[in-house]
Amino acid sequence: MEINIQLKSLADKINQLKSKIETEESTKHAFVLPFIHVLGYDAFNPLEVVPEFTADLGLKKGEKVDYAIFQNGEPIIIVECKSWKEKLTVHNSQLFRYFHVTKTRFALLTNGINYQFFTDLDAQNKMDEKPFLEFDITNLKENTINEITKFHKSNFNVDNIVSNASSLKYIKEIKKQINAELENPSNDFTRFFANKVYTGRLTEKVVDEFKDLVQKSLNQLISEKINDRLNAALTKETIKQQDEEIVTIEEENKIITTEEELDGFRIVVAILRRKLPINRIVHRDTQSYFGILLDDNNRKPLCRLHLNGGKKYISLFNQNKSETKLSISCIDDIYEFEKELLETAALYETE
Known part of the structure; x- marks a missing residue:
């Protein structure tokens, strides 16, 4: 450790x-x-x-x-x-x-x-x-x-x-x-900076006035330095996110959407078009599954199709958005889940 x-x-x-x-x-x-x-x-x-x-x-x-x-x-x-x-x-x-x-x-x-x-x-x-x-x-x-x-x-x-x-x-x-100087600048500390910028005679009154100016200048400088570091850190994070997005795009380019997956998508559209406009039902393919979403929103999954492995599955979602994975023998079995698909779509419409 x-x-x-x-x-x-x-x-x-x-x-x-x-x-x-x-x-x-x-x-x-x-x-x-x-x-x-x-x-x-x-x-x-x-x-x-x-x-x-x-x-x-x-x-x-x-x-x-x-x-x-x-x-x-x-x-x-x-x-x-x-x-x-x-x-x-x-x-x-x-x-x-x-x-x-x-x-x-x-x-x-x-x-x-x-x-x-x-x-x-x-x-x-x-x-x-x-x-x-x-x-x-x-x-x-x-x-x-x-x-x-x-x-x-x-x-x-x-x-x-x-x-x-x-x-x-x-x-x-x-x-x-x-x-200590940041909290309460001393005369010597104040004079050091005042001598650099003030051309007149440094009387006691002038030094007292400069104390407040020196303190404000130091505090502002420290704040600016902190902000610069934060902005630099945020810039690095943005670049990192962009790099991750590029990697994601490269991974997406490796994905091959099969005709069977598109046929499955058409069956889901045929079931849901009675309740939803067709343009709101969107598919998004990944390396793990073929996702079907409402409004192209990851937080509104209608179902997922797993068709590229040895066995075929459909994933359905309940009101808590918990996923249930069910076995199907072919894509025509999707019709058997008409009720569940319509209920899921109705949940999002209620939200």
């Missing part, structure tokens, strides 16, 4: 169960251990996942971190868990203390719903105060799933993750700054 499907399944499980989870221990078993399993590690194998992991911390003995994930006999990720009801904070976290006494480069703080991954970008062997990867498992974006995949047992590579962690950390912070 692909990791994105497993993460979606876990998110659904969390949404269903969280109201019944009351303790930190329950959070671990219901939410955190399944996440570790999604990463490809066996929670029941002490060579891969060690619960209540203990490391010597100088004079401070006996402190434990909730889990340590091992690879080749060394801890690669240490995990501290909270109850899903608790907010995450790294202050006074045991992760700080354990990070520098183990060989791990990654620490995970989680409440089973929110996940924060840390490393040592700012100072070697000292855990950063801010996570480089942070997400809510019940609301994952595709790019976040790609980052989670890098921690999977089959992909795990310390150097690759660390080299990417710096980019992730700064991208996250830059996005926060951009979002």
